[in-house]
Amino acid sequence: MQGLRAPLTKPSHPPSLRRLAERTIRDEALFDRGDRVLVACSGGPDSTALLHVLALLRRTIGHDVVGHGIDHGLRPEARDELALAAELADKLGVPFEVTRLDVEPGGNLQARAREARHRALQDAAARRGAAVIATGHTADDKAETVLLRLLRGAGPRGLAVLEPRAPAPVPPSGGGTPRDLVRPLVRARRADVLLHLDRHAIAHARDPSNLDPRFTRVRVRRELIPLMEELSPRIIDHLCALADMLNDVRPEEDPMSELGRAQRKTIEKAQKKGVRIVKIRMKGGRELDVTFPAGKIVLNEKK
Known part of the structure; x- marks a missing residue:
C-alpha cells in the first residue's frame, strides 16, 4: 500500500517591488492612464528602482514616464551618479534630463538645497507636461521621518509624514499649477528595493553622506532603528501606521x-x-x- 502523499503547496513569496508599487498606485489613485509622470532620480538605489519599476508598469497602467535628475553642485560625484541614471533611462526608452543648480555653502544648507531641488522639479514637470512628480521614498524613509519629527517635538499633524500623495512644497518658478508629489514605493521596504536592483542587475550609486554620523537621520537609521527593532521587530510597520492614522487628524482640530x-x-x-x-x-x-x-x-x- 502506497503511503499518502502530502498535498503539493506552492511556496509563499513576498510581493515584488513592482507589485507593491502597482498596488499603491491603484489603491491611492496616484495617477491615471495617459498621465505623464516625472520621476526624480538621483542615481541612488531608491530612485533608480523607482525609475525602473515605473518604466516596467507603463504597459500595465498606461502612463508615460520621463526622468529628471538634480545636481546641486555640492558633490563632484553627483555628475557620475546622474550619468548612471541617464544610462538606465536610455535602456528603458525613458527621456532623461538634468538640472544643475548652484547652491551656495553656508547656513541651513540642507533646507536651501531641498527647496531649490523641489522648485527645479516643479519647473521640469511644468515644461514636460507631467501630471505628478514621483519620488523614491520607502517605508523605511517614512519611519525615520516620524522619529526625526518626534525628536524635534512635532505635534500630531507633524508626524503625518510622507503620504502616498502630497501637495507640492513649492510652486513652479514661473507660476502655474504645482504638481503633486507621489510616492509609489512608500509601502515597500528598503530591502525590497535592494532585492529588485540585485534581481535585475541594475547599476546604482551610493551617496556617502548616507553613512555620515554627523547627520541626525543617519544616526536614526543606523543606531536608533536597529535598537528599536530588537525590542519590536515590526517597528517600521508600526511607525508607518501611526503616520497614516495621524494623517486623518484635521488641521483645524489643532x-x-x-x-x-x-x-x-x-x-x-x-x-x-x-x-x-x-x-x-x-x-x-x-x-x-x-x-x-x-x-x-x-x-x-x-x-
Whole structure:
C-alpha cells in the first residue's frame, strides 16, 4: 500500500517591488492612464528602482514616464551618479534630463538645497507636461521621518509624514499649477528595493553622506532603528501606521499642528502673557499673524 502523499503547496513569496508599487498606485489613485509622470532620480538605489519599476508598469497602467535628475553642485560625484541614471533611462526608452543648480555653502544648507531641488522639479514637470512628480521614498524613509519629527517635538499633524500623495512644497518658478508629489514605493521596504536592483542587475550609486554620523537621520537609521527593532521587530510597520492614522487628524482640530516646536512655544508664551497678536515666520518666508479671540488660537496669513 502506497503511503499518502502530502498535498503539493506552492511556496509563499513576498510581493515584488513592482507589485507593491502597482498596488499603491491603484489603491491611492496616484495617477491615471495617459498621465505623464516625472520621476526624480538621483542615481541612488531608491530612485533608480523607482525609475525602473515605473518604466516596467507603463504597459500595465498606461502612463508615460520621463526622468529628471538634480545636481546641486555640492558633490563632484553627483555628475557620475546622474550619468548612471541617464544610462538606465536610455535602456528603458525613458527621456532623461538634468538640472544643475548652484547652491551656495553656508547656513541651513540642507533646507536651501531641498527647496531649490523641489522648485527645479516643479519647473521640469511644468515644461514636460507631467501630471505628478514621483519620488523614491520607502517605508523605511517614512519611519525615520516620524522619529526625526518626534525628536524635534512635532505635534500630531507633524508626524503625518510622507503620504502616498502630497501637495507640492513649492510652486513652479514661473507660476502655474504645482504638481503633486507621489510616492509609489512608500509601502515597500528598503530591502525590497535592494532585492529588485540585485534581481535585475541594475547599476546604482551610493551617496556617502548616507553613512555620515554627523547627520541626525543617519544616526536614526543606523543606531536608533536597529535598537528599536530588537525590542519590536515590526517597528517600521508600526511607525508607518501611526503616520497614516495621524494623517486623518484635521488641521483645524489643532491650529498649531503644522508648526515647529520653537513657533509653538512663541505662541504659547504670548497667549500666557495676554499678548493680543504675535508674528511668526514660516518656511519659504511666509509670515503669520497669530491672534487669540475668546481664548482661541487663530493663524492669519499675511497678504
